[in-house]
Amino acid sequence: MKMTTIKELLCADVVCGEENLDSNVFSACGSDMMSDVLAFVKDQAVLLTGLVNSQVIRTAEMMDMVCIVFVRAKLPTPEMIELAKECGIVLMTTEKRMYDACGILYTNGLVGNKIKK
Amino acid sequence: MSEALNFHFDVDGDDFTSAGQASVQIKKNLRQLGISPDTIRRVSIAMYEGEINMVIHAGGGEADVSVTEDYVEILLTDHGPGIANIEQAMQEGFSTAPDAIRSLGFGAGMGLPNMKRYSDYMNIDSEVGKGTTITMRVNL
Numbered sequence A: 001m002k003m004t005t006i007k008e009l010l011c012a013d014v015v016c017g018e019e020n021l022d023s024n025v026f027s028a029c030g031s032d033m034m035s036d037v038l039a040f041v042k043d044q045a046v047l048l049t050g051l052v053n054s055q056v057i058r059t060a061e062m063m064d065m066v067c068i069v070f071v072r073a074k075l076p077t078p079e080m081i082e083l084a085k086e087c088g089i090v091l092m093t094t095e096k097r098m099y100d101a102c103g104i105l106y107t108n109g110l111v112g113n114k115i116k117k
Numbered sequence B: 001m002s003e004a005l006n007f008h009f010d011v012d013g014d015d016f017t018s019a020g021q022a023s024v025q026i027k028k029n030l031r032q033l034g035i036s037p038d039t040i041r042r043v044s045i046a047m048y049e050g051e052i053n054m055v056i057h058a059g060g061g062e063a064d065v066s067v068t069e070d071y072v073e074i075l076l077t078d079h080g081p082g083i084a085n086i087e088q089a090m091q092e093g094f095s096t097a098p099d100a101i102r103s104l105g106f107g108a109g110m111g112l113p114n115m116k117r118y119s120d121y122m123n124i125d126s127e128v129g130k131g132t133t134i135t136m137r138v139n140l
């Protein structure tokens, strides 16, 4: 799924990384607990979260994730935006709640992934 | 590469915002060495979890990474409270993190299991009241 499609489906605003919106993502993960996110690895994934601090960006960077969507209209801080720009991660924000945002992406074909045991 | 390459970091225990910077730096260094992205990701995640643990559970510590011909070794040393029951700490979901830490997105009890999951070798040496030393290796 292209990131432009994610933006449209979630009626999201792009905070940074507009120039990368044409790239594809292949899977997604939704959580407010970073170690839950870190248990899951998949190439070119998007993270949906309601958590707002620098560790969200670092977690995504460690995982080579390409996009973070903040749910419930949460806004990243200037420091977070700086960190995201440095590693080329797209940041978006949507008014939708976590459950709805995940459900919309899932029913449109963006599935999650099994935890690697 | 015949001799090991060594990197050393002091991990500040008072600054949650900057926690993880050593792992970010190692990720860059390993990229420059031309190591495969999958291996780099495993090292990065394992080290990041360990680094965060030192910050939230042990008041900081030190991280030493060496790259040999055969593996990347991550050595994490702290002088925090130590881990009383390592077997219990290794279980998915076990955490002693207080609510304040949970609201920062940590305390799911998944860090140590993740470190085990992504490394090829892991050893925890811990003494209550003295501190914890964790060694992890990811094969190249």
Ligand SMILES: Nc1ncnc2c1ncn2[C@@H]1O[C@H](COP(=O)(O)OP(=O)(O)OP(=O)(O)O)[C@@H](O)[C@H]1O
Pocket: A035, A036, B049, B053, B054, B057, B058, B078, B080, B081, B082, B083, B089, B090, B094, B095, B096, B097, B105, B106, B107, B108, B109, B110, B111, B112, B113, B132
């Ligand atoms: N360096 C350390 N010093 C002291 N105790 C530790 C250390 N690392 C882990 N622990 C103990 O082991 C428990 C489990 O650690 P683990 O990393 O698996 O989970 P967590 O840090 O509590 O949560 P998460 O990693 O999911 O954010 C911790 O809650 C803590 O009690």
Ligand SMILES: [Mg+2]
Pocket: A035, B049, B052, B053, B106, B107, B110, B111, B112
């Ligand atoms: Mg942890």
